[in-house]
Amino acid sequence: xxxxxxxxxxxEKELQPLLVPLETERRKIKKLALTGILFLLGSFPLFxxxxxxxxxxxxxxxxxxxxxxxxxxxxxSNRQKKYRLLFKESIVRxxxxxxxxxxEYFPGRAIEEADYKKSGLFLTDPDRxxxxxxxxxxxGKTFFCFSELHTEQQVSNGKQTSWVTIFKGLFFIADFNxxxxxxxxxxxxxxxxxxxxxxxxxxxxxxxxxxxxESPEFEKRFIVYSNDQVEARYILTPSFMERAVKLQQMMGExxxxxxxxxxxxxxxxxxxxxxxxxxxASNDFSRLEEFRITLGIVYDIMDExxxxxxxxxxx
Amino acid sequence: MPLLIGILLLLVLVPVIIYNNLIRKKNAVDNAxxxxxxxxxxxxxxxxQLVDTVKGYMQHERTLLESLTLLRQQVAEKHAVNDSxxxxxxxxxxxxxxxxxxxxxxxxxxxxxxxxxxxxINETEEQLAASRxxxxxxxxxxHNAIQSFPSSLVAGLAGMGRKDYFSTAxxxxxxxxxxxxx
Numbered sequence: 001x002x003x004x005x006x007x008x009x010x011x012e013k014e015l016q017p018l019l020v021p022l023e024t025e026r027r028k029i030k031k032l033a034l035t036g037i038l039f040l041l042g043s044f045p046l047f048x049x050x051x052x053x054x055x056x057x058x059x060x061x062x063x064x065x066x067x068x069x070x071x072x073x074x075x076x077s078n079r080q081k082k083y084r085l086l087f088k089e090s091i092v093r094x095x096x097x098x099x100x101x102x103x104e105y106f107p108g109r110a111i112e113e114a115d116y117k118k119s120g121l122f123l124t125d126p127d128r129x130x131x132x133x134x135x136x137x138x139x140g141k142t143f144f145c146f147s148e149l150h151t152e153q154q155v156s157n158g159k160q161t162s163w164v165t166i167f168k169g170l171f172f173i174a175d176f177n178x179x180x181x182x183x184x185x186x187x188x189x190x191x192x193x194x195x196x197x198x199x200x201x202x203x204x205x206x207x208x209x210x211x212x213x214e215s216p217e218f219e220k221r222f223i224v225y226s227n228d229q230v231e232a233r234y235i236l237t238p239s240f241m242e243r244a245v246k247l248q249q250m251m252g253e254x255x256x257x258x259x260x261x262x263x264x265x266x267x268x269x270x271x272x273x274x275x276x277x278x279x280x281a282s283n284d285f286s287r288l289e290e291f292r293i294t295l296g297i298v299y300d301i302m303d304e305x306x307x308x309x310x311x312x313x314x315x
Numbered sequence: 316m317p318l319l320i321g322i323l324l325l326l327v328l329v330p331v332i333i334y335n336n337l338i339r340k341k342n343a344v345d346n347a348x349x350x351x352x353x354x355x356x357x358x359x360x361x362x363x364q365l366v367d368t369v370k371g372y373m374q375h376e377r378t379l380l381e382s383l384t385l386l387r388q389q390v391a392e393k394h395a396v397n398d399s400x401x402x403x404x405x406x407x408x409x410x411x412x413x414x415x416x417x418x419x420x421x422x423x424x425x426x427x428x429x430x431x432x433x434x435x436i437n438e439t440e441e442q443l444a445a446s447r448x449x450x451x452x453x454x455x456x457x458h459n460a461i462q463s464f465p466s467s468l469v470a471g472l473a474g475m476g477r478k479d480y481f482s483t484a485x486x487x488x489x490x491x492x493x494x495x496x497x
Binding site for chain 2: 178179212214229230231232233234237
């Protein structure tokens with residue numbers, strides 16, 4: 001990864017000229033949003049006055065305010081979508097290309113739903129599947145890809161339906177450095193989807209067994225299920241367990257991993273988007289530096305788990 | 316009367332359930348031992364390949380290679396777990412020694428065949444370590460079952476005794492990860 005000092009020079013030379021027109025557009029978009037909100041807010045006192053004096057002119061004026069506000073917000077919505085895409089295509093692509101040359105970036109693409117399901121990390125299938133900011137490339141001999149994902153489940157209580165988030169964050173897939181054929185899942189002990197019943201039914205349905213491992217620190221933080229006791233231990237060596245603990249300390253309690261078809265799947269819950277431009281604040285150097293930090297997280301995962309160590313006969 | 320039948324049923328069913336549970340744990344130990352045996356066999360098969368690959372290069376290490384071959388023959392014979400552990404540790408030490416000694420032979424280090432074999436050995440060592448850990452975990456689980464009350468009573472009646480752990484010598488626990496990149 002290129003040093004921050006070099007990035008400053010790159011930012012000043014290459015990115016700043018591109019950011020000038022984007023910044024002008026962002027301010028216009030911000031104005032659209034604020035105007036729309038002002039019109040909507042302005043309609044409230046008119047509705048209130050109409051409630052007191054019952055004047056048809058006031059009610060018409062109030063509806064004109066609402067309509068104008070809505071028009072501004074629709075315009076805002078359309079233009080911010082175009083702006084985000086333009087920003088990602090021109091700025092984020094360059095930041096990624098500079099930080100790690102050789103990586104491919106697809107702003108509109110996401111990890112395939114089939115791969116997400118194959119990871120088996122989430123016990124419920126999503127009813128709504130969204131994602132963007134797909135990146136793929138090689139880190140040494142390791143192929144990897146990741147994207148932002150937001151998966152939701154529709155919950156209905158008879159009267160109302162609502163959307164409940166299953167996962168929101170960074171979803172990462174890489175070629176693991178050892179050969180294996182079974183399925184091993186490493187879930188956080190505090191994972192809310194693993195209540196007593198789901199633990200029992202999912203392990204029964206998937207023909208999985210709990211794997212009890214030797215590291216007390218690891219056992220305190222994670223619960224491991226696998227269909228092959230030996231293979232689970234082959235993957236989760238004592239040193240790998242130590243690194244998984246560090247990874248959880250680094251990324252938070254929600255981190256979970258699975259090992260299927262010689263791939264490793266890592267889900268890291270993150271509240272904010274991966275490479276999203278700010279709309280109501282300036283996208284300055286520090287903002288772009290955050291994108292580099294996000295990219296660094298993925299490399300930290302690969303380095304922490306030593307995916308690039310190829311000592312075990314797998315090329 | 317129903318209470319009496321209930322108590323009688325309980326008196327019959329509980330030992331049966333405990334006994335079945337103990338058998339499951341005992342079988343788990345046997346399965347784990349079997350999977351460890353498979354890995355030992357895999358390593359055993361790799362020894363002649365390694366000797367064949369390195370003997371052309373490492374002509375000054377004849378004694379080392381001969382002890383490796385001799386030890387392989389001993390490993391092939393049937394042993395008690397404790398003896399197997401000793402032989403297994405010795406074999407692991409010798410394999411590691413061959414890999415370290417190979418450092419002194421640049422041509423060998425560059426050999427594609429040797430690098431492939433080294434990868435296979437490392438893989439087998441890790442698989443073996445994994446199956447050992449599984450075996451020890453299964454033994455530990457079994458010991459907990461035969462020693463805790465009331466299953467200890469059933470285990471005592473069924474003549475279920477302790478099993479040996481497969482423990483490696485401290486110095487051989489870590490497989491040396493020798494880099495042969497020139």
